[in-house]
Amino acid sequence: MREVASERDYVSSLYALLTERISEARARRAQVLTTPAENAAEAYERETAAGRLATEISRLEGAEKGLVFGRVDWADGTALRIGRIGLRRDEDELPLLVDWRANAARPFYEATPVHPMGLRRRRHLRLEERTVVSVSDELLDGSAPTDEDVVGDGPLTEALAARRTGRMQAAVATLQAEQDAIVRSAHRGVTVVQGGPGTGKTVVALHRAAYVLYAFPRAAEEGVLVVGPNDRFIDYISQVLPSLGENDVVLATCGELAGVAADAAAPLDTARLKGGADLAGALAGLLRTYQAPAGGFTLRVGRQPVHLSGAEVAAARDAAVSAVPGHNPARRVFTELLVDAVTDALRRDMGDLLERIDAEAAEMTGMDLDRFTGADQPRAEGEADAGPAHELDVEAVRADLLGDAGVDRAVEALWPRLEPGDLVNALLADPAALAEHLPRLTARERSLLLRRPDDPWTDADAALLDEAASLVDGPPERTYGHVVVDEAQELTAMQWRMIVRRCPARAMTLVGDFAQAGPVATARDWKEALSPHVGPWFRLHDLTVSYRTTREILESVGDLLTRIAPDQRPTRSLRGGERPRTVAAPLDGVAAAVLRELRAQSGAHPGELLGVVCADARVSELAARGVAEHARVVPASEARGLEFDGVVVVDPEGIAAARPGGERDLYVALTRATKRLCTVIVQPA
Numbered sequence: 001m002r003e004v005a006s007e008r009d010y011v012s013s014l015y016a017l018l019t020e021r022i023s024e025a026r027a028r029r030a031q032v033l034t035t036p037a038e039n040a041a042e043a044y045e046r047e048t049a050a051g052r053l054a055t056e057i058s059r060l061e062g063a064e065k066g067l068v069f070g071r072v073d074w075a076d077g078t079a080l081r082i083g084r085i086g087l088r089r090d091e092d093e094l095p096l097l098v099d100w101r102a103n104a105a106r107p108f109y110e111a112t113p114v115h116p117m118g119l120r121r122r123r124h125l126r127l128e129e130r131t132v133v134s135v136s137d138e139l140l141d142g143s144a145p146t147d148e149d150v151v152g153d154g155p156l157t158e159a160l161a162a163r164r165t166g167r168m169q170a171a172v173a174t175l176q177a178e179q180d181a182i183v184r185s186a187h188r189g190v191t192v193v194q195g196g197p198g199t200g201k202t203v204v205a206l207h208r209a210a211y212v213l214y215a216f217p218r219a220a221e222e223g224v225l226v227v228g229p230n231d232r233f234i235d236y237i238s239q240v241l242p243s244l245g246e247n248d249v250v251l252a253t254c255g256e257l258a259g260v261a262a263d264a265a266a267p268l269d270t271a272r273l274k275g276g277a278d279l280a281g282a283l284a285g286l287l288r289t290y291q292a293p294a295g296g297f298t299l300r301v302g303r304q305p306v307h308l309s310g311a312e313v314a315a316a317r318d319a320a321v322s323a324v325p326g327h328n329p330a331r332r333v334f335t336e337l338l339v340d341a342v343t344d345a346l347r348r349d350m351g352d353l354l355e356r357i358d359a360e361a362a363e364m365t366g367m368d369l370d371r372f373t374g375a376d377q378p379r380a381e382g383e384a385d386a387g388p389a390h391e392l393d394v395e396a397v398r399a400d401l402l403g404d405a406g407v408d409r410a411v412e413a414l415w416p417r418l419e420p421g422d423l424v425n426a427l428l429a430d431p432a433a434l435a436e437h438l439p440r441l442t443a444r445e446r447s448l449l450l451r452r453p454d455d456p457w458t459d460a461d462a463a464l465l466d467e468a469a470s471l472v473d474g475p476p477e478r479t480y481g482h483v484v485v486d487e488a489q490e491l492t493a494m495q496w497r498m499i500v501r502r503c504p505a506r507a508m509t510l511v512g513d514f515a516q517a518g519p520v521a522t523a524r525d526w527k528e529a530l531s532p533h534v535g536p537w538f539r540l541h542d543l544t545v546s547y548r549t550t551r552e553i554l555e556s557v558g559d560l561l562t563r564i565a566p567d568q569r570p571t572r573s574l575r576g577g578e579r580p581r582t583v584a585a586p587l588d589g590v591a592a593a594v595l596r597e598l599r600a601q602s603g604a605h606p607g608e609l610l611g612v613v614c615a616d617a618r619v620s621e622l623a624a625r626g627v628a629e630h631a632r633v634v635p636a637s638e639a640r641g642l643e644f645d646g647v648v649v650v651d652p653e654g655i656a657a658a659r660p661g662g663e664r665d666l667y668v669a670l671t672r673a674t675k676r677l678c679t680v681i682v683q684p685a
């Protein structure tokens with residue numbers, strides 16, 4: 001207790017400093033907002049400054065909970081406190097609290113008794129509100145504990161045994177060496193992290209995002225994006241980064257990134273087909289048919305017909321396409337080039353005509369008409385060749401043509417303006433287009449892709465619409481300096497394309513586990529998923545220890561894992577616990593059995609977070625029977641990444657049979673519990 005008391009003073013001075021910083025930032029913001037702006041530039045500056053201060057305030061406020069959690073002591077008596085953010089009294093003083101991401105904090109995560117990095121002791125502090133309630137020490141230099149060392153149960157064990165709240169917590173105080181090495185890696189390209197359920201992939205992904213913001217200023221300036229598989233998962237992880245002082249990270253699902261409000265879920269077969277990269281080629285191929293495909297054409301300018309040859313139109317088209325990405329932006333360039341070509345043709349035709357008149361007049365009168373137009377005068381040096389003397393006013397003609405309705409109509413016919421949805425419909429709502437642009441698909445597959453133009457968009461259309469948007473309007477406006485993808489095994493080839501489009505620097509952290517892949521995923525491994533985008537240039541890391549799942553639960557899914565991923569090494573668990581249980585229920589007694597189990601669990605372990613995972617089709621029935629009042633009811637298709645203290649898996653056979661690859665859904669369902677797992681099997685009638 002003496003040690004707890006001695007840490008308390010230090011910690012309360014840190015909180016006092018935090019409060020002071022928050023008040024200062026609030027006062028500065030209030031002052032900025034009340035300073036009158038003389039003009040628009042000043043008003044803009046004022047808004048920007050106020051915005052920066054608001055970010056700073058939420059960064060400081062976010063660090064409030066568990067502000068400090070660690071301390072390292074060197075043999076010479078120097079000590080550093082490690083926390084969620086750095087704090088110092090004056091710029092030129094040593095920090096009172098070191099940000100966990102700073103280099104100075106490394107030994108806290110990396111030192112081991114074999115490599116103590118000069119440390120004598122690593123201390124973990126546990127806080128409640130703003131007070132230290134316990135400390136726990138590890139001695140790293142082999143010295144015997146003194147009165148000032150508190151050696152006890154590890155903080156990791158404590159963190160893992162803690163009750164779940166339904167929202168993921170930061171693991172910054174107990175990040176393990178294999179996780180920390182990835183989080184803190186200096187590698188700026190693509191980092192891939194794989195590992196079994198509960199090995200901390202999400203922990204690594206989110207702490208990596210926070211590290212990137214801290215250590216790579218350029219990426220931080222361009223922004224960090226975290227992509228998750230569904231809203232439920234995004235909600236589950238949404239607190240972690242704010243609690244690490246980072247509020248500016250964008251969290252989104254692929255559908256949100258595409259900006260598509262999907263009203264419906266596509267049938268699986270359709271979704272899988274729509275996820276294939278062939279669709280990108282088909283959309284691009286189809287788009288080319290909207291870009292002046294038909295060779296030459298004749299345009300009427302006033303009463304004069306002007307003919308452009310196929311070669312002239314093709315030259316304008318090729319130049320427009322390579323000038324700027326996107327059909328609609330290129331259309332503007334094409335219009336200009338077309339008008340240039342028409343002007344040239346007019347000039348040519350006019351020249352021919354006048355020369356013919358010249359020649360005829362000279363023959364008739366014996367006079368040289370060029371004398372009157374000045375065309376026979378020698379040009380001054382450097383004077384541009386303005387073409388035949390009977391010159392049009394080129395600029396005036398161009399300007400006229402650019403505003404000419406006939407030209408507009410011609411351009412619209414040659415190169416129609418498009419919306420992304422038009423392009424997707426032109427492919428998917430037209431059997432002939434499907435046949436032409438997706439010749440490798442079978443007739444049945446093409447019929448699965450077919451939609452009516454007015455059908456609502458589905459989740460599987462989001463990546464197609466995004467692809468179409470990039471083809472039609474050019475690359476997305478909002479891109480990021482670093483992109484983190486969780487449950488990355490779920491992405492389809494089309495979704496990978498939409499993610500990569502948003503990360504021109506190809507700086508990404510991708511975490512996932514192919515043994516947990518759902519039925520829509522199009523790749524079977526990282527190479528297949530990533531090689532179209534980064535070739536072999538990604539670094540693969542394995543996480544090997546499960547922090548969620550007990551040994552008993554992992555053992556119970558061993559056979560299943562061998563079936564669904566024979567090459568995967570089983571994960572090791574840090575913890576032992578209860579053996580998973582199985583209960584049987586008659587067909588009409590499933591909800592009652594689930595309720596009985598939930599009541600028993602919450603009676604024996606009040607306050608624990610319970611989850612029920614079942615086949616998607618069973619969710620509403622269980623909810624209607626009152627199960628949702630005792631536990632979160634999660635459809636198996638949306639259980640990836642989630643966790644609960646106790647889990648009831650309902651009708652495992654039903655989950656496995658509900659959709660293709662259902663055994664993987666079952667594997668996910670069976671690995672969601674931190675403490676106890678019960679499986680309710682349905683007895684045949």
Ligand SMILES: Nc1ncnc2c1ncn2[C@@H]1O[C@H](COP(=O)(O)OP(=O)(O)OP(=O)(O)O)[C@@H](O)[C@H]1O
Pocket residue numbers: 156159160168169171174175176179195196197198199200201202203204513547548640641642643
């Ligand atoms: N270093 C750590 N300290 C404390 N808790 C940790 C640590 N690493 C992981 N955990 C906890 O273990 C659990 C599983 O972690 P996480 O969700 O990141 O695993 P995952 O590999 O993403 O799992 P899944 O494959 O199921 O999505 C979480 O509760 C997480 O907070």
